[in-house]
Amino acid sequence: MQNFAILLIGFTLFSSLLLAFTQIRGSTEQEGIFSRVSAIVLLLGISGLQLAHLGFLNGTHDTINSSLYLCLLFIIAPSFYGFSIVLLGSEKTKQPAQFLHYLPALVCLFLPNTIIYPWGFLGAFLVGTGYLVWIAARLYQLKEQRSRFKAELFGLAALFCIAVLVILLAFSMPLIAERWFFTLYSILIASAVFMVMLVLMMSPKVIENVSEVAKAVYAESTLKNIDEQATLQQLDKLIINDKLYEQEDLKLSTLADLLDLTTHQLSELVNTRLNKGFSQYIREHRINAAKRLLIDEPSASVLSIGLSVGFTSQSNFYAAFKELTGIPPGKYRRQENSTS
Structure with a gap:
């Protein structure tokens, strides 16, 4: 299982960098700086987490109990939110105020290592749960348009299920051996990246199409x-x-x-x-x-x-x-x- 996780970490790193490069080349002024920055930070954050997991599973270095790792955990949820607000047609708050979503991640850099595991981890996943609920509510409001995005909604549903599994895994953290936890967490992250790649291959214009519909529905x-x-x-x-x-x-x-x-x-x-x-x-x-x-x-x-x-x-x-x-x-x- 550990070797499988390491293999998937390699896939995640390559795919995340590829997606980041694509996002940089394909971003537009209409997206807004917060959304563009969030998309890049999300992919770099995922890469940072997987690098930490790789070092831990290989025994070469241990950064999972550091404030930097906790900062990366807190970065993921607001970054995905920042990317989603354009996708789901809800970018209304002024750009500078949006960056306050990253404040908890910055605070983590100054926390003592003694409270990082497991309480800091649980805090990060609780924050992630809040963002997940918001995204689920926004997607539910697009239910009338589901006939237009069957394949895309299948991918989004799979991503949502993976996110739920991550949350369940987080809350079972005190009951699972540390190595098993990070092995499973690495596999779930890689699974989410794989679903993103699959959806983009099935429908290359999924982001543009869903964003266009969402703006028409909400506006x-x-x-x-x-x-x-x-x-x-x-x-x-x-x-x-x-x-x-x-x-x-x-x-x-x-x-x-x-x-x-x-x-x-x-x-x-x-x-x-x-x-x-x-x-x-x-x-x-x-x-x-x-x-x-x-x-x-x-x-x-x-x-x-x-x-x-x-x-x-x-x-x-x-x-x-x-x-x-x-x-x-x-x-x-x-x-x-x-x-x-």
């Missing part, structure tokens, strides 16, 4: 003075007749400007009236166009068709096509040709 309506039906007709004209979906860099803000709307208004309109996010809406039009071209232009390569409808790479085209049709584009073409 006060911005469409009070908008002729929604007329605007939807204008949107259809731009997308279907003018084929704006062919622009690979098409953004929500671009369409909003053309419709004389704000990005929040257009996002809410698409989410509430079409019951889908903006990204999904554009992907569907691109895939529908690709399906027609696969039949109408048999000599054209699958890649050229994908690029012509607005996808930036073959992998993005294949993933989106399979997500919406259940089969790869090449197989779709063969099936349609065989039945015609």
Whole structure:
């Protein structure tokens, strides 16, 4: 079991650094500095915990009974909260005030080692429980949208179950041998990272999509003075007749400007009236166009068709096509040709 835990620690370290690099490259100004910092701190905090576990299990060093380790424990929950407030559409507090969530972690650096284990640990997990309840409540409010995110919600449910297991493990700490506790804790952390990687592979745009829906669900309506039906007709004209979906860099803000709307208004309109996010809406039009071209232009390569409808790479085209049709584009073409 210990060797298995060490193997998973290696996986966690590699995956966390990869995700941190991806987050740095893919972050946007709309996220806010607190959310961007929290995402990076979360991944670095997880890496720090797993490095401490690796040293303890290998017997090379013991930092688990140090104030630094306790600080890392207290960092995880507020960091995940900071990342989630954008994902779940609830970033309302001013940015400087949000950093107060990290105050308990800073205090831990000055605590005497005598109270770190097990009482400091239990305190960290109690704080984590509070954040977990908040996140669960926010996710529950999205229950009406669950049909749109079946795979994603499966991953989130699995993450929630892992978090519950961590809490149960924490409260059984006085009853479990120290080595067994950190072995199991390492495995649960690695399991959570694995679920994140799995969800991102299944749905690369999950963060963008869920965030867009959450903002539309929680926000006060911005469409009070908008002729929604007329605007939807204008949107259809731009997308279907003018084929704006062919622009690979098409953004929500671009369409909003053309419709004389704000990005929040257009996002809410698409989410509430079409019951889908903006990204999904554009992907569907691109895939529908690709399906027609696969039949109408048999000599054209699958890649050229994908690029012509607005996808930036073959992998993005294949993933989106399979997500919406259940089969790869090449197989779709063969099936349609065989039945015609």
